[in-house]
Amino acid sequence: MVLPFDDTYFMRKALQEAEAAFEKGEVPIGAIVVVKDRIIARAHNLTEQLHDVTAHAEMQAITAAANFLGGKYLHECTLYVTLEPCQMCAGALYWSQISKIVYAAKDPQRGYGALGTKLHPKTKVLGGILEDEASDLLRKFFVQKRNLN
Amino acid sequence: MVLPFDDTYFMRKALQEAEAAFEKGEVPIGAIVVVKDRIIARAHNLTEQLHDVTAHAEMQAITAAANFLGGKYLHECTLYVTLEPCQMCAGALYWSQISKIVYAAKDPQRGYGALGTKLHPKTKVLGGILEDEASDLLRKFFVQKRNLN
Numbered sequence: 001m002v003l004p005f006d007d008t009y010f011m012r013k014a015l016q017e018a019e020a021a022f023e024k025g026e027v028p029i030g031a032i033v034v035v036k037d038r039i040i041a042r043a044h045n046l047t048e049q050l051h052d053v054t055a056h057a058e059m060q061a062i063t064a065a066a067n068f069l070g071g072k073y074l075h076e077c078t079l080y081v082t083l084e085p086c087q088m089c090a091g092a093l094y095w096s097q098i099s100k101i102v103y104a105a106k107d108p109q110r111g112y113g114a115l116g117t118k119l120h121p122k123t124k125v126l127g128g129i130l131e132d133e134a135s136d137l138l139r140k141f142f143v144q145k146r147n148l149n
Numbered sequence: 150m151v152l153p154f155d156d157t158y159f160m161r162k163a164l165q166e167a168e169a170a171f172e173k174g175e176v177p178i179g180a181i182v183v184v185k186d187r188i189i190a191r192a193h194n195l196t197e198q199l200h201d202v203t204a205h206a207e208m209q210a211i212t213a214a215a216n217f218l219g220g221k222y223l224h225e226c227t228l229y230v231t232l233e234p235c236q237m238c239a240g241a242l243y244w245s246q247i248s249k250i251v252y253a254a255k256d257p258q259r260g261y262g263a264l265g266t267k268l269h270p271k272t273k274v275l276g277g278i279l280e281d282e283a284s285d286l287l288r289k290f291f292v293q294k295r296n297l298n
Contacts, residue, residue: 051221052212053244054203063201072200087266088240095202095237116265117236 005037007080007102011130014080014104017044017057018137024049028137031057031081033065033074040077041065057081058089062096074098075122082134084111084127091117100124104134154186156229156251160279163229163253166193166206167286173198177286180206180230182214182223189226190214206230207238211245223247224271231283233260233276240266249273253283 010032017030021044033041043060047053058081066072078100085093085103090112093101097120106127108114119125159181166179170193182190192209196202207230215221227249234242234252239261242250246269255276257263268274 047221047244051215051219053215053221054208054212054241059203063203066200066202070200072196072202086240087243088237091235091237091240091266092203095196095235115267117240118264 007126007129010034010039010078010080011082011102011104011134013039013042014082015130015133015137017042018082018134021045021057022137022141028141029057029081029083031061031079033061034078034080035065035069035076040068054088056086056089058085059092062092062098066096072096078102080129082130083107083138084113086110087112087115087117090119093123094118094120096120097122100126102126102129104128104130105138106131156275156278159183159188159227159229160231160251160253160283162188162191163231164279164282164286166191167231167283170194170206171286171290177290178206178230178232180210180228182210183227183229184214184218184225189217203237205235205238207234208241211241211247215245221245227251229278231279232256232287233262235259236261236264236266239268242272243267243269245269246271249275251275251278253277253279254287255280 014030014032018028022028026045029045041061041064043057045057046055074096080102082104084107163179163181167177171177175194178194181188190210190213192206194206195204223245229251231253233256
């Protein structure tokens with residue numbers, strides 16, 4: 001039996017957001033927030049366009065999801081994001097008490113795992129869903145950027 | 150000779166922001182960003198009012214300062230904040246490459262120092278400016294909150 005809504009399904013939606021970032025010349029990272037199989041927030045990285053280091057996909061998705069829910073805690077929510085969150089985003093996810101984080105590609109340099117950022121004890125984490133697709137898009141972006149400079 | 154603009158002068162401005170947060174029933178933390186003795190951003194914690202865990206004083210001050218400067222990096226900027234930044238805010242400050250962080254009270258539980266969050270190598274840090282005033286205001290807030298519940 002194939003479930004219509006699984007982690008791969010939702011990660012594809014996050015990847016669509018990453019592609020939207022790519023089209024705008026932003027580092028292609030996308031995120032969505034899901035509650036009970038319903039997408040309540042979609043966002044992509046906008047740090048260049050907004051001249052704002054805080055405009056990571058995850059940060060915007062957290063704010064949008066809380067706005068939708070009318071409360072600051074993201075209990076029963078899952079964040080899908082195409083790259084492992086950084087210190088800032090993991091720190092925000094800590095405060096949100098989110099139930100689950102699913103990421104695609106690992107970030108061995110600046111990911112929260114390597115840097116030891118603390119998540120909330122309630123938060124479960126799963127990595128590697130559509131990792132190759134997310135990594136390929138990031139690689140394509142940086143190759144293109146290098147060739148332009 | 151008494152300098153008109155020193156760390157104590159600017160921390161008092163950050164404390165005024167913390168007091169504004171207190172008046173709104175928010176955890177009283179305030180922040181300002183200064184460039185060449187000029188305040189370019191003022192903010193206070195608004196997590197309750199906005200239902201948004203990302204609405205810490207520092208995060209708003211970073212966004213406002215970058216908006217003022219028209220660029221995402223806070224080179225030559227100093228952030229004054231009344232409580233030691235958390236993981237999220239320190240992570241944002243890392244990305245901003247800010248020159249200096251001055252904080253008042255230490256946060257031994259959730260401060261970036263205790264949790265080992267990495268700052269940018271360019272960033273200098275100074276703690277303890279008007280520490281007693283900032284701590285007193287936080288204590289007053291939590292005593293009042295406990296008495297109300």
